[in-house]
Amino acid sequence: MWRFWISFNEIRGDSMSSISRQPDKIGYSIKEAIAATSLGRSTLYRYIGEGTLRVVRIGGRTIIPADALHALIAGADE
Known part of the structure; x- marks a missing residue:
């Protein structure tokens, strides 16, 4: 989910503003x-178990690197 913050200047269309x-x-x-x-959830854990999806353990958390998730999705059509 992306959160955009728009200022009054951006709504007016000032050229110096940005989102x-x-x-x-x-x-x-x-x-x-x-x-x-x-x-x-089961599908992700299956990919992790098969070694298809790389994960990193940090402390007690399991983190899926963004590049690993993108590679999984990009290769899904193969």
Whole structure:
């Protein structure tokens, strides 16, 4: 989900203004990856178990690097 913050100057169309957004994600939790890909929880865990989807453990969290998630989706048509 992207959150856009628009100032009054941007609504007026001033040339010096810009729409700012949160930085691109570099990693996703399992829950976020499910929402971002529309894949099911079991499907993601199957890909993780098969080694098809790379994950990183940080502390007690499982993080899916954004590039690994993009590669999974890009390769889904193969």
